[in-house]
Amino acid sequence: MVGTRKTLALALGAAFFVFTGSIVGGLSPASAQGTAPIVMKLSTATINDTQHEWLKRYAAAVEKDSGGRIKGEIYPASQLGAIPRQIEGTQFGSIQGWSGPPEFLVGVDERYEALSAPGLFSSRSQYQRTIDDPVVRDLILGLGANKGLYGAGIYPIGPSSIITRKQIHALADFSGLKIRVLASPFQLELIKRMGGSPVAMTLGDVLPALQQGAIDGSLTTMTQYTTLHYIDAAKYVTRTGQPYVSSISVLSKKWVDGLPPDLQKIVRDDAAKVSTDIVPFINQFFDAQEKVWTDQGGVVTDLPKADQETMLAKVSSIADDLSKSKPDLNAAVKVVFAEAAKNK
Numbered sequence: 001m002v003g004t005r006k007t008l009a010l011a012l013g014a015a016f017f018v019f020t021g022s023i024v025g026g027l028s029p030a031s032a033q034g035t036a037p038i039v040m041k042l043s044t045a046t047i048n049d050t051q052h053e054w055l056k057r058y059a060a061a062v063e064k065d066s067g068g069r070i071k072g073e074i075y076p077a078s079q080l081g082a083i084p085r086q087i088e089g090t091q092f093g094s095i096q097g098w099s100g101p102p103e104f105l106v107g108v109d110e111r112y113e114a115l116s117a118p119g120l121f122s123s124r125s126q127y128q129r130t131i132d133d134p135v136v137r138d139l140i141l142g143l144g145a146n147k148g149l150y151g152a153g154i155y156p157i158g159p160s161s162i163i164t165r166k167q168i169h170a171l172a173d174f175s176g177l178k179i180r181v182l183a184s185p186f187q188l189e190l191i192k193r194m195g196g197s198p199v200a201m202t203l204g205d206v207l208p209a210l211q212q213g214a215i216d217g218s219l220t221t222m223t224q225y226t227t228l229h230y231i232d233a234a235k236y237v238t239r240t241g242q243p244y245v246s247s248i249s250v251l252s253k254k255w256v257d258g259l260p261p262d263l264q265k266i267v268r269d270d271a272a273k274v275s276t277d278i279v280p281f282i283n284q285f286f287d288a289q290e291k292v293w294t295d296q297g298g299v300v301t302d303l304p305k306a307d308q309e310t311m312l313a314k315v316s317s318i319a320d321d322l323s324k325s326k327p328d329l330n331a332a333v334k335v336v337f338a339e340a341a342k343n344k
Contacts, residue, residue, distance in 0.1 A: 037071040038259070040267075042097040043086045045203045047076040049227045050157060050282045051099045051247050054274060058097075058249070061270040066263055082202050091148035093254040101157070102140065102248040103184040109143045111332040113184045116243040119316025120340050121159075127244045128156055128279065129343035136339050139332060140248065149250040152268070153275030157221050157245040158286040161237050163230055164217035165210065167299065168238045171195070171307035180206050180218040185322050187219060190242065193314045210234050221245050222289040225298070235298045240308075242315060249275070 040062065042055045052074070059072025080086055080095060083104050089095035091108075105112040115136070121127040130136055131154055141151025162168070162179060175195035181187035183200040191198035199215055209215045210233035217234065224230070225237060249271060256264055290300055303311065319337070323330035 035069075037069055038263070040070050040072045040096045040255075041075060041080070041094075042072055042099070043075045043078075043080045043089070043095050044099045045076075045078045045083050045086070046100075046224065047227060049223050050155070050278070050285055052076045053281060053285075054099055054153075054155065054247065054249060054278055055097070057278060058270060058274045061274060062267055065266045065270060070263060070267070078204050082204060084202070087250075090250060090252050093148075093252045095252065096255045097152065097249060097251045099247055099249040101182060101245055102154070103182040103187065105144065105149075105248070105250075106184055108147045108149065110185075110326065110329050111143055112140070112248075113186050114319070114329070114332040114336045115140060115246050116184060116186055117319030117333060117336065118186060118190050118242045119312055120319070120337060121244045122344070124156070124158065124244075124283070126340060126344050127159075130336070130340045131156065131246060132276075133339045133343060136336055139335060144250055145253065148253050150253045150256050150268075152249045152251045152271035154246055154248045155275045155278055156282055157223060157247055158282075159239070159241040159244050160219055160221055161239045161241075161300075162217050162219050163210075163225050163234050164236045164238065165213070165234045166216070167236045168301065168303075171303055171311055177216040178214070180209065180215050182219075186243070186318055189318045189322060190315050191219065193318070194311060206230075207233055221286075222293060222300075223286060226289045226292045226296075231293070231296045231298055237293065237298060237300045239300065239302050240311065242312070 040059065042059060044051045044055060046052060055074045055076070059074055062070050063072055078086070080089060083100060086095060086098045087104065087108070090098045101116070102112040103116050115131065121130065137154060140154055144151060164177065168174065171194065177196045178199050179191045179196045180201045181191055181198045188198040188200065201209060201215070206215070206218050207228060207230060210218065210230065222237065251267065251271070256267060259267065294300060302308065319333045320330070323333045
């Protein structure tokens with residue numbers, strides 16, 4: 001009996017040690033190692049392109065600089081919903097960051113489309129200098145602050161072109177064609193002045209629409225045609241060079257503001273650094289896509305010089321014409337055109 005009592009006491013003592021040790025050390029091995037990392041969900045509509053690359057570089061930088069306190073999760077190819085849903089999720093904090101052309105944010109603030117004004121830029125070097133200009137950069141990145149968005153970084157994509165199901169030989173060939181554009185008044189008017197019929201459409205619907213003949217073409221950049229395999233639906237690309245397209249990365253202001261001050265600094269500083277460091281990669285990637293396209297059997301052409309000049313003459317006043325009755329937008333347009341002129 002004495003031996004039995006001694007054995008029972010030892011067993012109870014061991015159990016008590018294990019139980020109290022669990023309380024002191026945490027209720028699980030994970031909690032024993034510290035608090036679970038803060039999840040940072042980052043979303044974009046594209047895949048295997050410069051926006052996707054920005055998200056990957058940013059997530060890696062934040063994880064490293066935060067010592068693992070923030071863990072990035074990347075969702076390309078609209079895995080978290082169509083672009084409007086991604087933007088709404090970022091505003092409300094269910095998604096922590098979104099990347100895409102700022103024109104998609106015109107519903108948040110119409111001034112986001114100022115940088116995509118037709119005729120604003122004539123070269124990629126001028127374009128880069130202008131979006132790096134603090135006056136322009138601070139204007140664009142600050143626009144969404146009162147609508148739940150923190151402007152984290154802006155970086156280039158490149159000049160636009162138009163992909164079509166039929167080959168374009170002259171400006172007149174665009175007459176009557178249904179061309180997909182972003183939901184941007186500037187882009188809608190651009191296609192109208194080129195003689196086409198603009199159709200605003202979310203990215204995920206473009207390829208099926210091209211395949212089915214619901215649209216005749218799409219206005220965007222070469223990087224989209226290659227990474228999203230538009231060659232399956234259309235093979236003709238006309239380099240119009242207008243407008244120049246940027247990417248913007250925005251973070252949920254609610255999420256950023258809720259972080260400890262040291263982590264707020266990390267997510268802000270890393271976004272700015274990645275936006276600068278990624279530019280050489282973007283330029284190399286953009287330049288490589290034309291060969292990728294032609295190797296797949298695609299065709300790339302330019303408008304005749306006289307037609308290109310005619311097109312520019314028709315479209316270069318769009319931003320001023322459409323913003324005259326909108327003081328805030330007009331002021332933003334004047335700022336970007338003035339800074340672009342300085343950086344020519």
